[in-house]
Amino acid sequence: MAIRKLEHVGIMVENLERSIAFYSDVLGMTLRDTLIHTDPTITLAFLSFPDSKETEVELIHGYRSDLPKEGVVHHLAFAVDNIEEEIERLKQSNVVFIDKEITTLPNGSRYIFFHGPDQESIELFESAK
Numbered sequence: 843m844a845i846r847k848l849e850h851v852g853i854m855v856e857n858l859e860r861s862i863a864f865y866s867d868v869l870g871m872t873l874r875d876t877l878i879h880t881d882p883t884i885t886l887a888f889l890s891f892p893d894s895k896e897t898e899v900e901l902i903h904g905y906r907s908d909l910p911k912e913g914v915v916h917h918l919a920f921a922v923d924n925i926e927e928e929i930e931r932l933k934q935s936n937v938v939f940i941d942k943e944i945t946t947l948p949n950g951s952r953y954i955f956f957h958g959p960d961q962e963s964i965e966l967f968e969s970a971k
Contacts (some may be wrong), residue, residue: 844928849921849967850888850898854914858885858903865889865899874898877949917955919965925952928966932956 855861865871871889878885887901902916922928925944932939940955940963947953950970958964 844922844924844931845920845966846923847921848897849919849965849969850900851918852900852902852916852965854902854905854916856903858887858901861901861903862887862889865901871899875949877947879904880945880947917963917965919953919967922966922968925954925966925968929954932966 853861862873866873866889870891872892874888874890874895876885876887881904884902884904887903888898889901890896890898900919905916929939929944938957940957944952944954947970952968952970953965955963955965
């Protein structure tokens, strides 16, 4: 199997600066990177713990303005080495893809979303790093 780790958890946020401060100052995480998505209304911020850069929290600002009170976890992302190969493998298991094609971010990282068995959003993420 080509999935190798949990890459990140995406959390939709109302105020990016406030959320970065909370995850940094209160939880002790370090801001690793921010970038404007290919949709310029969306800004992403990536944080991890100083001694554990393996898994990140991705803060997503601008995706939705009506955030639900019961929680705003948007998706789970799994790291893959070759996104095309993993898509083909998942198609063999009748996985339903949300996205019609792979999205390439400005930093070269690529992703695609699909549904889990309860319609949860899951992302395959191929890092450019």
